[in-house]
Amino acid sequence: MIELTDVTKSYNPTVKAVDDLTLTVRGGEIFGFLGPNGAGKTTTIKMMTGIAKPDKGTIRINGRDIASSPLEAKKQFGYVPDSPDLFLRLKGLEYLNFMADMYDVPKETRKERIDGLARRFDMSGALSDPIQSYSHGMRQKIVIMGVLIHDPHVWILDEPLTGLDPKSSYTLKEMMREHADAGKTVFFSTHVLEVAEKLCDRVAIINKGVVLFCGTFKEMQERFQSDMSLEKLFLELTDDE
Structure with missing residues (x-):
């Protein structure tokens, strides 16, 4: 499980890269973290993995606080960076x-x-x-x-499918599903919305440091009273902001 509570991070006095973010990612699910470039995805992941320190708020990985118990928290996850x-x-x-x-x-x-x-x-x-x-x-x-x-127990994957050939991409998605089905946690960011729509149990959409939606794809369609694809709903949601 991953728990972020009231997490905020600023790089300058006027703009918050992440603004009062509260999010829970449960065991047994593949959780997609989506957003346009500069939305706050990578900053959030860096705080989750202990690379960056939040200005305020708490982050726990399987109950271990990344700030007060960094080594114990880091033993709980594997992190694939974007490079x-x-x-x-x-x-x-x-x-x-x-x-x-x-x-x-x-x-x-x-x-x-x-x-x-x-x-x-x-x-x-x-x-x-x-x-x-x-x-x-x-x-x-x-x-x-x-x-x-x-x-x-926890996988944190930042754009993990980038550069993979189709067979390896399929293998990784298969392994992500196996990991979640075993009651463990998969958190991954991606720009490939078709993959997120098919693979994720829940998604969160972040823009300008704020989570605009968190839930299942079906819940998103119900909210918008639309049967549009995740890609179109994503564009509509982020364009409105």
Whole structure:
């Protein structure tokens, strides 16, 4: 579970990047976080992961406060950033073992998980190569694998499908569904609204730091008394603002 209560963040005296945000993401659901560029999505995610500090408010990951208990909170989640260009001089397997060391994953467990993830993402033949030799999509896959190596309860994914080939994209969506169906939490931001419409149990739409809607797609259609797609409803909602 992810709980944000009265969270606010400003980068200058006149504009709030996130304005008094309260949001609960439950276990057992895939939660989509949607908004135009500059809406406050990445700032929110950075505060959730402890990269940025809110001006006020509290953030809890599985009951652990990210401000007062950062290490315990960070053990609860895996975070895929919006750029996969990390640790480029390491080989794929070196990176995965580094991530496993970070989270104290036993050697027997990590080998099984690395082998399983490599098979699912078609990366078995590339793990001995340096990450800087990978394509953008392969870098995205190795970052996702590193994030999942400690089997975190909460997944926080910032545009995770960017650069993935269709098969890998399908695999990740399948894994997200499996994770949520096991009673765990998936929080992800995306600009691909068709994916959000099909995949998410609930969505939140944020614009100018304020959540304009939070709920199921059906609830959004009922609110607007419309059978329009999520994409059209999103455009109508954000244009009105």
